[in-house]
Amino acid sequence: xxxxxxxxxxxxxxxxxxxxxxxxxxxxxxxxxxxxxxxxxxxxxxxxxxxxxxxxxxxxxxxxxxxxxxxxxxxxxxxxxxxxxxxxxxxxxxxxxxxxxxxxxxxxxx
Amino acid sequence: xxxxxxxxxxxxxxxxxxxxxxxxxxxxxxxxxxxxxxxxxxxxxxxxxxxxxxxxxxxxxxxxxxxxxxxxxxxxxxxxxxxxxxxxxxxxxxxxxxxxxxxxxxxxxxxxxxxx
Numbered sequence: 122x123x124x125x126x127x128x129x130x131x132x133x134x135x136x137x138x139x140x141x142x143x144x145x146x147x148x149x150x151x152x153x154x155x156x157x158x159x160x161x162x163x164x165x166x167x168x169x170x171x172x173x174x175x176x177x178x179x180x181x182x183x184x185x186x187x188x189x190x191x192x193x194x195x196x197x198x199x200x201x202x203x204x205x206x207x208x209x210x211x212x213x214x215x216x217x218x219x220x221x222x223x224x225x226x227x228x229x230x231x
Numbered sequence: 232x233x234x235x236x237x238x239x240x241x242x243x244x245x246x247x248x249x250x251x252x253x254x255x256x257x258x259x260x261x262x263x264x265x266x267x268x269x270x271x272x273x274x275x276x277x278x279x280x281x282x283x284x285x286x287x288x289x290x291x292x293x294x295x296x297x298x299x300x301x302x303x304x305x306x307x308x309x310x311x312x313x314x315x316x317x318x319x320x321x322x323x324x325x326x327x328x329x330x331x332x333x334x335x336x337x338x339x340x341x342x343x344x345x346x347x
Contacts, residue, residue, distance in 0.1 A: 156338075161338070161343055163338045164321065164338040166336075209274065216286065217262055218264075219336060221273060222251075223273055224274075224315075
């Protein structure tokens with residue numbers, strides 16, 4: 122059974138601090154996606170990682186992919202309140218079927 | 232370019248009824264996927280349609296069905312509703328172009344279904 126697990130499930134952090142969200146998956150996938158979801162809203166695409174060693178950065182968020190370890194990380198630098206949301210990773214082993222992680226609910230405290 | 236639209240946004244039904252949800256993809260996108268999101272199970276893939284054909288199906292009972300029209304708009308239907316069907320139903324569209332090495336899914340705002 123394919124599993125996509127995120128760690129931690131809940132994260133409360135102070136503004137200005139750094140933290141990393143982990144995404145482990147159990148199947149081969151040469152693509153990994155990160156999405157953000159605000160409460161009551163839809164999913165917004167953040168990053169698409171296409172190859173082993175890929176690193177993408179946007180503002181205070183940086184994502185990386187290690188396909189051999191089947192691990193992706195989403196690093197948050199100097200968190201601000203606006204980053205409070207739920208973050209999902211997703212893999213696509215075949216075709217166009219996305220398998221989403223469990224989600225990490227991030228709360229940034231002033 | 233307009234995004235993915237879903238109607239209705241909110242729906243309240245009672246057990247045993249059936250419901251139809253609609254999704255209009257981004258113009259030019261030919262693939263439409265449906266997901267169910269619940270607090271307990273997270274985001275689960277229902278099915279994907281491309282050029283009016285179902286290409287993939289998730290692990291859901293036959294009460295969940297869908298279709299796609301020639302203009303790429305898609306509908307999903309849930310018959311004999313159960314309490315556990317209460318969820319946010321998300322639709323996503325993809326371009327599925329052979330000119331790109333990957334396909335990105337763009338999500339609609341979702342339909343919040345409550346079954347009483």
